[in-house]
Amino acid sequence: MGILRRNLTAYGFLCAALFCFAVFAWYPMVREFxxxxxxxxxxxxxxxxxxENFKGAVQDPAFGEAWLNTVEFTxxxxxxxxxxxxxxxxxxxxxxxxxxxxxxxxxxxxxLPPIVAVLLFRWFYDPGPGLFNQIxxxxxxxxxxxxxxxSTALISLVIVSTWMNMGSATxxxxxxxxxxxxxxxxxxxxxxxxxxxxxxxVTIPQTRLILLLMLMLQIVATMQVFIEPYMLTGGGxxxxxxxxxxxxxxxxxxxxxxxxxxxxxxxxxxxxxxxxAFQLRTTREDAA
Amino acid sequence: xxxxxGLLLATVIGLVATGCGSGEPATPSAGGAKAVTITVACQPxxxxxxxxxxxxxxxxxxxxxxPGVTVKSTDQQPCFDPKTFGPKLAGGQMETVFVVPVxxxxxVIGQGQALDITQYTSSIKNWNDLRADARELVTKDGKVYGVxxxxxxxxxxxxRALFTQAGLDPNNPPKTWAEVREAAKKIAGLGSDYxxxxxxxxxxxxxxxxxxxxxxxxxxxxxxxxxxxxxNSPEGKAVLQxxxxxxxxxxxxxxxxxxxxxSLMVAMGGGKVGMMLGAPDVVTDVVTKFKGKTADYGxxxxxxxxxSLSGGEAYMINPKATPDEVKAGMEWIDFRFNTVGKxxxxxxxxxxxxxxxxxxxxxxxxxxxxxxxxxxxxxxxxSLPVENYQSYVDSAxxxxxxxxxxxxxxxxxxxxxxxxxxxxxKDANIDDLLKDAETKVNNLLAAKG
Numbered sequence: 001m002g003i004l005r006r007n008l009t010a011y012g013f014l015c016a017a018l019f020c021f022a023v024f025a026w027y028p029m030v031r032e033f034x035x036x037x038x039x040x041x042x043x044x045x046x047x048x049x050x051x052e053n054f055k056g057a058v059q060d061p062a063f064g065e066a067w068l069n070t071v072e073f074t075x076x077x078x079x080x081x082x083x084x085x086x087x088x089x090x091x092x093x094x095x096x097x098x099x100x101x102x103x104x105x106x107x108x109x110x111x112l113p114p115i116v117a118v119l120l121f122r123w124f125y126d127p128g129p130g131l132f133n134q135i136x137x138x139x140x141x142x143x144x145x146x147x148x149x150x151s152t153a154l155i156s157l158v159i160v161s162t163w164m165n166m167g168s169a170t171x172x173x174x175x176x177x178x179x180x181x182x183x184x185x186x187x188x189x190x191x192x193x194x195x196x197x198x199x200x201x202v203t204i205p206q207t208r209l210i211l212l213l214m215l216m217l218q219i220v221a222t223m224q225v226f227i228e229p230y231m232l233t234g235g236g237x238x239x240x241x242x243x244x245x246x247x248x249x250x251x252x253x254x255x256x257x258x259x260x261x262x263x264x265x266x267x268x269x270x271x272x273x274x275x276x277a278f279q280l281r282t283t284r285e286d287a288a
Numbered sequence: 289x290x291x292x293x294g295l296l297l298a299t300v301i302g303l304v305a306t307g308c309g310s311g312e313p314a315t316p317s318a319g320g321a322k323a324v325t326i327t328v329a330c331q332p333x334x335x336x337x338x339x340x341x342x343x344x345x346x347x348x349x350x351x352x353x354x355p356g357v358t359v360k361s362t363d364q365q366p367c368f369d370p371k372t373f374g375p376k377l378a379g380g381q382m383e384t385v386f387v388v389p390v391x392x393x394x395x396v397i398g399q400g401q402a403l404d405i406t407q408y409t410s411s412i413k414n415w416n417d418l419r420a421d422a423r424e425l426v427t428k429d430g431k432v433y434g435v436x437x438x439x440x441x442x443x444x445x446x447x448r449a450l451f452t453q454a455g456l457d458p459n460n461p462p463k464t465w466a467e468v469r470e471a472a473k474k475i476a477g478l479g480s481d482y483x484x485x486x487x488x489x490x491x492x493x494x495x496x497x498x499x500x501x502x503x504x505x506x507x508x509x510x511x512x513x514x515x516x517x518x519x520n521s522p523e524g525k526a527v528l529q530x531x532x533x534x535x536x537x538x539x540x541x542x543x544x545x546x547x548x549x550x551s552l553m554v555a556m557g558g559g560k561v562g563m564m565l566g567a568p569d570v571v572t573d574v575v576t577k578f579k580g581k582t583a584d585y586g587x588x589x590x591x592x593x594x595x596s597l598s599g600g601e602a603y604m605i606n607p608k609a610t611p612d613e614v615k616a617g618m619e620w621i622d623f624r625f626n627t628v629g630k631x632x633x634x635x636x637x638x639x640x641x642x643x644x645x646x647x648x649x650x651x652x653x654x655x656x657x658x659x660x661x662x663x664x665x666x667x668x669x670x671s672l673p674v675e676n677y678q679s680y681v682d683s684a685x686x687x688x689x690x691x692x693x694x695x696x697x698x699x700x701x702x703x704x705x706x707x708x709x710x711x712x713x714k715d716a717n718i719d720d721l722l723k724d725a726e727t728k729v730n731n732l733l734a735a736k737g
Contacts, residue, residue: 041399042378043607059735061702061728127543128481148545148712234491234547235701237708253371254492254697256395 029269036262053263057251060260065239066247070223073154073161073243077222080162081169082215088166089173090199103171110167118231121160122147125232147233150240157228157241165221169214176210177203209283216279220272244268323356324612326384328620329368331361338641346631350623357616368392368601377401377606384609385617388434389601391496391696393425402433402604403614409435411618412626417656421689426602434602435621438569439652441596441689442500443680444468445566445574447559449584450475450482454562461588461679465530468563468591469538475562476540484540486561487531487711490547494707495700499597499693500565501527506594509693510733517729519703520722528718532710545712553578556585565590567599568649568677575644575672582644586676589683598689600652628661635669646670648681655685695736702728 004011036053040046057063092102109117124131125146133143146156180203188198204211226245229235235242235250244264252261328347332339340363347359364372367387373396376382388396396402409415409432415423418436426434448458454474462468472484488497498519499509507523510516535541546552553570555561557578564570568587574580590596603621605614624631638645645666653659667674693699706721 041401042374044400056735059731060698061732145543145712148543150709150712232547234493234704236490236494236547236704237545237712238705250697250701252374254701255695256370256374256392256399258374 032262032265035259036266037259039259042258049259053257053259054267056257056260057264057267060247060251062235062239062242062247062250066242066244069154069240069242070225070244073158073225074219074222076155076158077161077225078215078218080158081165081218081222084162085166085169086173086211089170089177090203092170092174093177103174106170107167109164112164114164114227115231117164118160118227121156121163122232125156148237150236150238153233153237153240157225157232160228160232161222161225169218172210172214173207176207180206212279212283216276216283219275219279223268223272322612323358324610324616325358325360326609326613326616326620327360327362328385328617329362329364329383330387331363333363333365339643342634342637342641346624350620353623354616354619357619359616359620373401380608382606382608384606384613385603385620386606387437387601388604390425390439390599391692393434393602394692394694394696396604397426397428397433400607403607403609404431404433405435405605405614405618406430406432408605408614408618411615412622414626414628414653414656414658417653417658419652419654419656421598422600422602422652425598425691426604434604435618435626436600436602436652437621437625438650439598439600439689440567440569440649441590441598441651441684441687442504442565442567443587443590443596443683444563445556445570445585445587446471446563447475447556447561447584448586448676449559449581450478450562454478458586461586462563462591463589465526465591469530469534469540472534472540472562473538476538476542481560483542483555483561484538484563485534486546486552486555486564487541487707488547488549488552489545489708489711490704491549492697492700492704493547493549493552495703496696497565498524498527498703498707499696499700500590503595503597503690504590504593509699510729514694515733517699517726517733519729520726524722525718528706528710528721531707532716532718535711536714541711545708556580559584568647568680569599571677572644572647572649582672583676586679587647588679589687593683593687595688595690596684598691600650628658629665633662633665635665639669639671642671644672646672646674646677648674648677648684651684695732698732699729702732 035046037048037050038046039049039052088106092099092106095102112120127133127143127145127148130146132146136143144152147153184202184206185198188202193201224245225243226249229241229243229246230249233241235246245268248261248264248268251257251264331343334340343361347361351357351359362383368389370392373382373392388402412418412435415435419439422436422439423432426432426436444461446458446461451458451461451471454471454477456471456474462471468485474484476482476484488494502509502519502521502523505523505526507521507527508518511518531541546555552561552564553573556564556570557574557580559580566587571585571587574585575582603625605617609617627633635645646669648663648666650662651659653662702725706716706718706725709716709721710718
């Protein structure tokens with residue numbers, strides 16, 4: 001009783017946090033789970049339909065494309081969004097001057113509301129006066145269709161996503177890099193290791209846990225890509241950028257089929273949960 | 289410790305109090321009539337103070353004429369937003385009287401999200417003057433679910449100033465697709481940033497405009513029994529072939545894909561797009577929302593039109609409304625939206641406050657006595673050059689209106705693909721694209737049963 005009274009304030013804050021999680025995260029998740037087995041108009045009592053919503057989602061013409069695009073986007077985003085921030089963090093870590101300024105510059109895009117960043121890229125990608133084609137023109141290269149071609153649209157979205165999110169990843173990598181004892185590098189140098197060998201034999205092993213954690217977080221985040229296709233391509237051209245999350249949005253708010261949207265959401269959640277469980281297990285074994 | 293406990297208690301009490309908030313109790317009106325409060329959607333935004341004031345004046349007039357009725361307005365813009373529609377209904381936040389666009393009639397009525405108002409239609413004094421096809425659209429299994437508010441057919445919106453600049457006669461706009469191509473070429477020839485003909489390709493707007501075009505050419509999207517796709521036809525191919533050729537042979541459509549309704553409207557308002565498919569409300573929106581010059585825009589008949597996709601909206605009633613609320617809501621709809629010379633048809637007031645009066649953007653009353661009275665009043669108080677829209681008005685009577693296909697949004701999403709393909713790929717194979725879309729729509733229809 002005494003402990004309870006002593007920690008009342010702490011419990012109060014805990015309750016507030018639990019309340020927020022329950023209302024804004026757990027309740028919607030449970031509600032979505034239930035919704036995925038129901039047909040509802042949100043007015044009359046919902047009707048249980050078993051797996052009909054899952055069947056409907058799978059039979060949608062864009063279902064296969066949405067999953068393929070999402071996987072492709074995730075792989076490309078990992079290739080760019082995973083490697084680029086790590087390299088930037090390595091460079092920042094090595095710098096002796098203007099480190100704080102450059103850190104700020106790298107983090108700046110994170111501070112922009114995503115919608116602003118996406119609209120900025122809409123102008124960058126404009127096939128006419130857009131920045132990117134102007135740059136290509138300066139170096140005598142032909143213009144690209146960027147968002148307006150099914151062969152370049154997805155990678156264009158990956159570039160936006162990488163730019164928007166690399167600041168946070170870079171800072172996390174940088175923090176991990178700064179925790180590596182300098183003696184390890186000194187010893188490696190004495191053994192005649194060059195830059196690449198130091199990265200391979202000191203930096204990567206020492207940041208392995210953070211790298212694995214970031215891998216999991218990035219996959220979970222990128223597989224839910226929505227705002228980029230929603231704002232920039234509307235899922236086109238030729239469905240080249242329809243993602244699973246975008247298709248969920250279409251089900252719910254274009255077709256008013258909330259149950260089918262819920263079913264697709266459940267499928268995505270199961271895939272991500274399976275991946276996260278596998279990843280956590282690997283990480284735990286690694287840490288042990 | 290005590291201070292912390294107090295803080296915590298205050299927080300808890302605050303949360304509980306917020307959760308326990310109750311609605312206002314019903315009170316009898318001063319005049320003794322039964323008190324009823326209704327909420328009505330579509331009050332103009334604060335950014336349009338004159339229009340908002342006119343609305344508020346109408347509310348005050350209505351309440352004076354209907355003692356006991358309190359009208360509360362909401363100003364969510366746009367009035368109908370699919371993203372918030374379902375949650376508002378479920379959360380008890382939906383207005384008593386709300387608006388629904390034609391595209392969403394089937395979904396809203398089919399899902400029981402609008403009240404059956406069959407027994408209340410007599411509240412609309414000119415109900416029988418509303419066009420029969422407009423009433424048909426809000427009727428299902430003999431039951432009426434809405435009061436048609438706006439109805440129009442698609443035409444060809446064009447920039448008269450660009451026509452003049454390109455050496456074309458703005459008083460003789462294109463009547464065939466061959467003439468559209470020629471005009472588009474000349475307009476695109478004005479400079480690299482000029483677009484002769486603008487078209488959508490994504491966010492379901494591509495499929496929507498494909499439907500407009502194929503209807504115009506006399507084609508169908510679905511078979512008569514709604515069981516199979518019918519757009520893989522000579523008409524469907526002609527729609528895509530024309531767009532492909534304009535984009536890649538004539539180079540008259542610019543090099544940017546347009547996604548979502550606003551994109552083409554912005555381009556049109558910018559004054560560098562020559563033509564687009566659109567209803568008369570496009571002219572109003574281009575002028576009022578996208579800063580186009582009033583005198584520059586005209587609308588004419590859809591080229592070679594055999595039919596025209598109907599557009600518009602209807603007012604519907606919240607299925608949770610009580611009979612008293614329904615009665616008051618219907619009286620509001622009658623007063624504000626269906627009375628000649630009053631409410632939205634008070635064109636003299638509209639002109640005085642600077643509204644664009646004169647665009648034939650609503651044929652919901654057709655050529656009935658009410659329709660004729662409204663049109664005469666509109667022309668009398670016109671603030672826009674009505675002659676710029678006359679060829680559309682003349683042709684509208686002879687072009688059959690046609691409703692959207694079943695499962696419109698799902699089908700539009702599929703049809704976005706061939707539309708974006710012909711506008712983004714020179715080597716797009718139209719036959720393959722149509723065949724693929726046909727298979728997808730047939731599968732979709734089979735799954736929907």
